[in-house]
Amino acid sequence: MDNTTLLQRDTFRYKKNKLPANLALLGLAFNCLYFCLLYGIKVSAFGDGTITWFSNILIGGSVILTLVMLLTNFLASEGIKGYKKNYCIVLLVLAVIQIVRIFIYPLYVFQYEDFNVTYFWIRNGGHIFMGIMMVIWLCASAACLIASAVLGYINCKMLENHMAALEKGEINMDEHFAEAKREMLGGSDDGSSIVSEEV
Amino acid sequence: MPEVTIRHLDKIYDGGVQAVWDFNLDVKDGEFIVLVGPSGCGKSTTLRMIAGLEDITKGDLIIDGKDCTRLAPKDRDIAMVFQNYALYGHMTIYENMAFSLTLRKEDKLVIHRKVMAAAEILDLKTQLNKKPKQLSGGQRQRVAIGRAIVRNPKVFLFDEPLSNLDAKLRGSMRRELMLLHKKLNATIIYVTHDQTEALTLADRIVCMSMGHIQQIGKPIDLYEHPANTFVATFIGLPPMNLFDGKIENGYFVGDLFDYPLNEDQKRVLADYEGKEVILGVRPENFTRDGHIKFNITNNENLGMNTLVHGKVEGKKIVVCKFAEWCNYKYGDIINLGFQEDKMHFFEKDPEGRHEYQKVIK
Structure with a gap:
């Protein structure tokens, strides 16, 4: 392993896993866009046109699922930011749910031409346009979550291996900082600490 | 060539109050200069003028041969450590120390090298992932010093850095500063009202009162041969x-x-x-x-x-x-x-x- 790679990995010790965490948050944002569209549809349209106890349960369940998903997504993003490998699995599960969702509401929208939509701009675009938008948001969300999980896992694993190598003494990072230290000390470094006692 | 040359420096505030009168000083490379005096004597104002945080009304400031009198603070190649540490509470110690280099858009690996080297010098390696509020006063001050040394500036300015610490901590931090100065061989201009700090740290002391320099000299000279009754009564305890x-x-x-x-x-x-x-x-x-x-x-x-x-x-x-x-x-x-x-x-x-x-x- 060359010095640059080693130093890059060493920075993980002090920096947050930002890119995967931000990707997870982007996935969350796409999810929000999706359910904005979803609740723009009058759910009674999925059936005979009247609001029934079943459609109420459907709405309630969908709201709860979305809230749980948003919360989990956010927690997973924070977890992955702190290099917690297990949250990658959570992100993958969320991605799978998003993919499964493509085959539920968007497909309904494609099937029913005379459904009611409350969004002006969607109404003008027609039901096909709305269905396409829903699929796009879900796909984007799933893609972000998968990317976040994969990148997060790679970084977590790299940090894990780096820490293990440091603990075993296989690598010594001090050698890599010695030159910078010497530069700061004007070429002399007797190796002693300036700290005389614990403050 | 002296590292810092200050010639006929005056500071007159908008209201007409003159805080500093005809301040002249040559600071040699690697010298530890302490400006000492009672509150309101103009020592901090002088330091802030050197830093560029206060406009210089009259006079010249030359740092390493370059006229810095009207230069912006960022272009003066100096680093300042404040009494209140001025650390960012939401950032980790690592991020705090790397902050100035990140602003300069330096390469990430170079930043990492410098921060780790500074952390090793200051014995902060185990604290890098913590937030400032998790550290003691002495450690926070070390972080503030670390943030200064990663930049490798020409001159370090310290504005009463130990005033917030209790007596015991102040003593140990003082010893650390002395060691750090020896290790870095840095040019330091240090402001304090504590004559013990001045006597123990300085290569030369600049004793000020009412905006005027009263005496410049080695600590022993000020103690044994005070120039006037002000210096005689200010330096030495009792x-x-x-x-x-x-x-x-x-x-x-x-x-x-x-x-x-x-x-x-x-x-x-x-x-x-x-x-x-x-x-x-x-x-x-x-x-x-x-x-x-x-x-x-x-x-x-x-x-x-x-x-x-x-x-x-x-x-x-x-x-x-x-x-x-x-x-x-x-x-x-x-x-x-x-x-x-x-x-x-x-x-x-x-x-x-x-x-x-x-x-x-």
Whole structure:
């Protein structure tokens, strides 16, 4: 392993896993866009046109699922930011749910031409346009979550291996900082600490 | 070539108040300069002018041969450490130390190298993932210093960095600063009102009062050869005792006592015959074999030595310091004398400006 790679990995010790965490948050944002569209549809349209106890349960369940998903997504993003490998699995599960969702509401929208939509701009675009938008948001969300999980896992694993190598003494990072230290000390470094006692 | 040259520096605020008068100083490469003086003497203003945080009304500031008088702070290649640390609470120690380099858009790996090197020098490696609030005052100040040293500036400016710490921490941080200066061989300009810090840290001290430089010199010079009564009483703890009197027929004739002068003193004071002068004696330069009656009011044992407070001839309050454990009681009377080679004589200002009376050499 060359010095640059080693130093890059060493920075993980002090920096947050930002890119995967931000990707997870982007996935969350796409999810929000999706359910904005979803609740723009009058759910009674999925059936005979009247609001029934079943459609109420459907709405309630969908709201709860979305809230749980948003919360989990956010927690997973924070977890992955702190290099917690297990949250990658959570992100993958969320991605799978998003993919499964493509085959539920968007497909309904494609099937029913005379459904009611409350969004002006969607109404003008027609039901096909709305269905396409829903699929796009879900796909984007799933893609972000998968990317976040994969990148997060790679970084977590790299940090894990780096820490293990440091603990075993296989690598010594001090050698890599010695030159910078010497530069700061004007070429002399007797190796002693300036700290005389614990403050 | 001196690292920092300051010529005829004046600072006049908008209201017309002049905070600094004709400040001149040459700071050599690697020198530790301490600006010391009471609150409001202009030391922090001078430092802030060097940093570029205050406009220079008049004068020149040259850093490493480059005229920095009108230069923006970021272009002066200096780093400043503040009394309140000025750390970002939401960032980790690593991020705090890397912040200035990140702003400069330096390469991430270079930043990492520098931060880790600084952390090692300052023994902060185990604290890098913590937030400032999780650290002690001393550690926070070390982080602030670390943030300065990663930039490898030409000059370090310290504005009362130890004032927020308790006495014990201040002592250990002072020792750390001395070691750090030796290790970095950095040019440091340090502001404090604490004369102990000034005496222990400085290569040279600049003693200021009322916006004027009173004396520049090595700590020992300011202590043993103060230029005026201000420096004499400001440097040293407890301060120097001053006695008013005049020179008459080979005697210092004081309001409270007469004291015979030795041959050296007579020669130096030959021109002051019949004139009013001030005699200055440091607390540790009293002897107990003289003829001056000293009524003791208080006895403070400090372990290695004892501070004895009392009144000379029942009138003037004086503090003596004896290098032994004493057990005087209130009302005890001893006879004081002076170590003759440690007596200081100052000219008496005819206008009565008691604080700034020049030493007679």
